[in-house]
Amino acid sequence: MIKNNIKQEIIPVAFLTIVVCASVILLSLTNDITSENIEKAKNEAVKSMLNEQFPSMDDYSYYEKSDTYTVFSNDKIVGYAFMANANGYGGSIEILVALENTLLTEDDIVIHGISVISHSETPGLGERIVETVFSSQFNGITTDEVALKDNGGKIDAISGATISSSAVVEAVYKNALEKAKEIRENKDLNFDEGS
Amino acid sequence: MKAIIENLMNGIIKSNPVLVLLLGLCPTLAVSTSIDNAFGMTAAVLFVLISSNIIVSLIRKFTPERVRIPVFIVIIATLVTIVDLSMQAFLPALSKSLGIFIPLIVVNCIILGRAEAFASKNKLPNSIMDALGMGIGFGIAITIISFFRQVIGTGDLTIFDIKILQVPGLIDNPMSIFILPMGAFLVVSILIATLRYTGVINSG
Amino acid sequence: MDNLFAIFISMALINNLVLSKFLGLCPFFGVSKKLSNAISMGLAVIMVMMAASIVSWFLYFHLLIPFGIGYMSTVIFILVIASLVQILELTIRRTNVTLYNSLGIYLPLITTNCAVLGITFINVRTGYNLIETIVSALGAGVGFTLVLAIMSGIRERLELADIPESFKGIPVAFLVAMMLGICFIAFSGMV
Numbered sequence: 001m002i003k004n005n006i007k008q009e010i011i012p013v014a015f016l017t018i019v020v021c022a023s024v025i026l027l028s029l030t031n032d033i034t035s036e037n038i039e040k041a042k043n044e045a046v047k048s049m050l051n052e053q054f055p056s057m058d059d060y061s062y063y064e065k066s067d068t069y070t071v072f073s074n075d076k077i078v079g080y081a082f083m084a085n086a087n088g089y090g091g092s093i094e095i096l097v098a099l100e101n102t103l104l105t106e107d108d109i110v111i112h113g114i115s116v117i118s119h120s121e122t123p124g125l126g127e128r129i130v131e132t133v134f135s136s137q138f139n140g141i142t143t144d145e146v147a148l149k150d151n152g153g154k155i156d157a158i159s160g161a162t163i164s165s166s167a168v169v170e171a172v173y174k175n176a177l178e179k180a181k182e183i184r185e186n187k188d189l190n191f192d193e194g195s
Numbered sequence: 196m197k198a199i200i201e202n203l204m205n206g207i208i209k210s211n212p213v214l215v216l217l218l219g220l221c222p223t224l225a226v227s228t229s230i231d232n233a234f235g236m237t238a239a240v241l242f243v244l245i246s247s248n249i250i251v252s253l254i255r256k257f258t259p260e261r262v263r264i265p266v267f268i269v270i271i272a273t274l275v276t277i278v279d280l281s282m283q284a285f286l287p288a289l290s291k292s293l294g295i296f297i298p299l300i301v302v303n304c305i306i307l308g309r310a311e312a313f314a315s316k317n318k319l320p321n322s323i324m325d326a327l328g329m330g331i332g333f334g335i336a337i338t339i340i341s342f343f344r345q346v347i348g349t350g351d352l353t354i355f356d357i358k359i360l361q362v363p364g365l366i367d368n369p370m371s372i373f374i375l376p377m378g379a380f381l382v383v384s385i386l387i388a389t390l391r392y393t394g395v396i397n398s399g
Numbered sequence: 400m401d402n403l404f405a406i407f408i409s410m411a412l413i414n415n416l417v418l419s420k421f422l423g424l425c426p427f428f429g430v431s432k433k434l435s436n437a438i439s440m441g442l443a444v445i446m447v448m449m450a451a452s453i454v455s456w457f458l459y460f461h462l463l464i465p466f467g468i469g470y471m472s473t474v475i476f477i478l479v480i481a482s483l484v485q486i487l488e489l490t491i492r493r494t495n496v497t498l499y500n501s502l503g504i505y506l507p508l509i510t511t512n513c514a515v516l517g518i519t520f521i522n523v524r525t526g527y528n529l530i531e532t533i534v535s536a537l538g539a540g541v542g543f544t545l546v547l548a549i550m551s552g553i554r555e556r557l558e559l560a561d562i563p564e565s566f567k568g569i570p571v572a573f574l575v576a577m578m579l580g581i582c583f584i585a586f587s588g589m590v
Contacts, residue, residue: 012259019266023273023474030277031470037284045287087402087525118291163405217428217569221513225421265481268510272474280470295520298473302511304425376419377580384566384573391565 053098053113054078066182077101079112082179086171088126088164093119097172099180100140109143109180114172119164126164134158134165138172143180146173199324206328208396212305213336214387215396219305222296223337224379230354233341235289237334239282239297241327243274244306248326251314258315267310268301275300305329336386343382348373403534406527410538412586416514417546418579423514426505427547428572432558437551439498440505441544445537447487447509448518451480452536455519456529476519477510484510514543549579 046069050060056073063070068082079101086093098112116130128134137155138146147153148162148169157165212218219240226236250270251258258266279297282290290297300306309329314322346352347370352359372378390396416422426440455476463469488506492499499506509515518539522532553575562571 012262015257015259016262016265016269019269020474023269024471026273027276027280027470027474028468030280031468034280034284038280038287041284041287085526087406087527163409218425220424220428221421224424264507264510265478268477268481269474272477276470276473279473295517295524298520299422299513299517301473301477302513302516304511307511375580376421377577379421380573380577380580384570384577387573388563388565388570391570392563 049096049115049117050081050098052115053081053096063186066179066186068179068183071098080179080183081112082175083117084171084175086167088119088121088129088167093121093129093164093167093171095168095171097176097179099176099183103180103183109176111138111141111143111146111172111176114138114168116168121161121164126158126161128158128161129164129168134168143173143176146176199320202321202324203328206325206330206332207335208332210329211332211336211396212308212329213333214390216305216308218308219303219333220383222299222303223333223340224376224383226293226296227337227341227344227379227382228348228374229292229345230338230341230352231289232292233334233337234355235282235286235293236296237330237337239278239293240300240303240305240333241330242278243271243300244309244330245323245326246274247271247306247310248314248322249319251310252317252319252322255315263315264307264311267307267315271306271310272301305333340379340382340386343386344373344378348375348378403531406531406534407538407541408586410518410535411542411545412583415542415546415583416517416539417543418576418583420517421513422517423512423543426508426512427550427576428569432551432554434548434551434555436501436505437547438544439502441540441547443487443491443502443506444509444512444515444543445540447480447483448515448536448540448543449533450483451476451515451519452522452532453529454479454483456522456527456532459523472520472523477516480515480519481510514539546579550575 046062047060050069050071051057054071054073056078057071058074059072061070061072062068066082068080070077071079071081079098080103081096081098084095084097086095094117096115096117098114100110100112102108102110114135116135119127119129121127121129134156141154145154146169148155148157148166150157153169155165155169157169206212210216213220213223222236222240226232247267247270251267254266275298278300279290282293282297309325313325317325342352346362350362352361370378373382387396410416414420417424417427423444426444455472458475458479459469459472463472463475484507487509488499491502491506518536521539522535525535527535550572554572557571557575566574
């Protein structure tokens with residue numbers, strides 16, 4: 001009797017366990033097959049994003065330590081870029097922030113421009129952060145000016161989407177300062193066109 | 196043979212999963228902003244639906260009663276992850292556009308519903324046909340809805356980068372409400388009501 | 400603190416799971432005919448959402464990612480939810496049989512509620528920390544319950560209204576949802 005009961009308990013659980021194991025095996029196989037392509041797709045995406053900010057780009061390097069990109073044109077550095085993450089309404093907003101190459105020669109940190117890569121903001125409202133009308137406000141301003149007009153900066157928020165707008169502003173400001181510092185500290189790294 | 200064809204046709208009109216059984220509404224409404232999305236989603240759902248029906252039907256005699264639902268869920272979740280990874284690798288733009296609705300196929304009631312209501316109780320050929328029919332039915336529904344939302348909401352009928360037509364008045368002043376979430380509710384509501392009124396489908 | 404409040408309002412009202420993200424529609428239209436049912440369902444969903452979000456947060460950031468098996472998240476999360484719903488079901492059956500009976504089949508259906516799985520994905524993809532995750536799940540659940548309650552109240556009245564035959568049931572419910580959605584857009588003015 002007891003033996004039967006134990007059997008009744010064990011068989012369903014064993015079955016489920018086998019199914020889960022099969023699932024894990026199948027998925028790690030799939031992961032092995034696809035991860036290379038996923039990486040490649042991501043790199044293609046990065047390349048086109050950088051190109052958008054720096055049309056003259058013919059090469060770029062990625063520096064893992066600072067998680068930044070250095071953009072080259074004719075073997076000269078035309079700028080730097082990095083990904084910043086903002087906490088918007090609907091979730092994470094991925095922003096590509098590009099900095100002018102004057103980073104190492106001058107005190108000011110000048111923003112070359114930004115591109116909103118992905119977001120889940122509300123259509124018609126927060127979503128409008130992708131529009132050039134909003135993003136072009138960042139072109140050529142210094143980090144001191146990266147703030148909403150209400151806070152003494154130069155950025156006009158999108159009406160009805162203050163959270164989305166300020167999320168972008170905050171992320172750009174914070175990350176620009178941080179990344180600029182890292183790039184400045186790793187001067188050697190950034191002049192080395194090797195890798 | 197007749198029974199198999201019947202299983203197929205069942206899902207397309209008479210028991211259309213979206214318009215009659217009212218299953219799988221979440222992805223239908225969310226993803227139907229463009230026809231490209233609709234096609235992509237349908238392909239993904241078809242793959243998962245057919246595969247899961249096949250597997251569930253094959254193991255139906257061995258599956259212990261008590262763990263039926265968790266087992267189905269794991270099978271479906273695994274298939275969905277395969278689709279998710281494959282899309283990210285080979286169709287990255289579509290993957291981005293469909294967003295979290297790819298992994299959410301796991302809880303698409305259509306798939307779990309058919310696994311539970313049909314595949315677990317029927318032979319392999321019938322289960323395959325049922326999946327095919329339900330998938331096609333889903334595809335038809337979501338494509339019709341996307342068509343209306345895209346054309347009225349953006350004035351532009353572009354499928355896979357092929358410009359088919361641009362409605363003169365609408366392209367400059369589209370009725371954006373159709374692209375917004377509420378537009379989805381509106382289109383589906385009118386669609387179902389019209390289909391019922393014209394007798395194409397019966398009220399649930 | 401400001402940030403947490405913003406997350407809560409965002410999840411509950413502005414990016415309401417049902418009306419703007421289309422998650423949780425099946426129970427939304429199925430359960431919501433009686434107000435008391437709607438509220439009980441809503442509370443159950445809030446509990447599952449919060450518990451599931453917390454557990455999946457831990458699993459994702461402390462188990463899946465460190466071991467490089469992030470792709471298992473779909474399978475793991477849904478299993479977590481399924482287990483939590485089972486536990487919830489057993490608890491309700493033991494403590495309040497009438498509630499259990501009135502919720503009927505909708506209780507196990509919380510497992511397939513896209514809103515619950517959806518919120519776990521939203522939380523990890525947004526990269527919220529633990530506190531933010533809890534607040535987000537709470538906000539999402541509250542928003543869901545709110546909409547469910549409003550909807551059931553309206554539907555109670557609709558039952559008595561004179562509606563064309565083809566519109567009865569889901570089509571008119573969708574029209575109501577549409578109008579609710581339009582009203583909720585007003586909340587974006589809060590920020």
